Amino acid sequence: MSTTWIKSSYSGSGADPNSCLEWAPSRIPTAPVPIRDSKTAPHGATVLVPAGAWAAFVAAIRTDALAD
Template identity: 50%
Template sequence: MITDSSHLTGWVKSSHSGLEANACVEWAPSHAAEAGGVPVRDSKDPHGPALVFDAAAWSAFVAGVKAGELA
């Protein structure tokens, strides 16, 4: 876990977050190598923590979302 994710740049907002720009899940793919996995945070709290998921867990999550398994 990263306790303050505000120093990371290149956050990408989920296209599944709906029309509310402040209610999104974001991830920072450009920092995956340095963080030891993919950092993920709540866009409503840009200075808050980011959870870090390893590549396999992140891939499984993305595949599940795309398949509609997590709707």
């Protein structure tokens, strides 16, 4: 079974256009979310983030809650 990686829509903008975050969705809503740096893919490190923490992070990004 292969993993489908999705590039963040926020990647590749700003001061570093080469910064690319990718994540892999799961069919299981409570499964950890794998995240990686696309510059080192597929051989670089992958970080597993708890589903709830990932959902909170995405919500904070969408509402601009992490702005300076």
